[in-house]
Amino acid sequence: MPDPVAQPTMTVQSTAVPQPVMPMPDPVVQPTMTVAETCEVLRISRDSAYRAAREGDLPVIRLGRRMLVPTAALRRMLGIDPPA
Numbered sequence: 001m002p003d004p005v006a007q008p009t010m011t012v013q014s015t016a017v018p019q020p021v022m023p024m025p026d027p028v029v030q031p032t033m034t035v036a037e038t039c040e041v042l043r044i045s046r047d048s049a050y051r052a053a054r055e056g057d058l059p060v061i062r063l064g065r066r067m068l069v070p071t072a073a074l075r076r077m078l079g080i081d082p083p084a
Helices: 035-042 046-054 071-077
Strands: 032-034 061-063 066-070
Touching (some): 032 035, 046 066, 066 071
């Protein structure tokens, strides 16, 4: 006999649309990436990327005030390419 107090269960479906992820560039075609491009690839915030760069967790080349991320180093760090 069914429980008269039991409530029917509802299924909630997510309406969030997945955001496209920027593909990892080829180091021959694009040797460096901006921090903004790196954020898109890694799906992290801009603040997190700059913090990782300051702490040495993200490989960067500094040119004056500008920070560039070497694509080959990032690919190796992520295990996409074998160590050099």
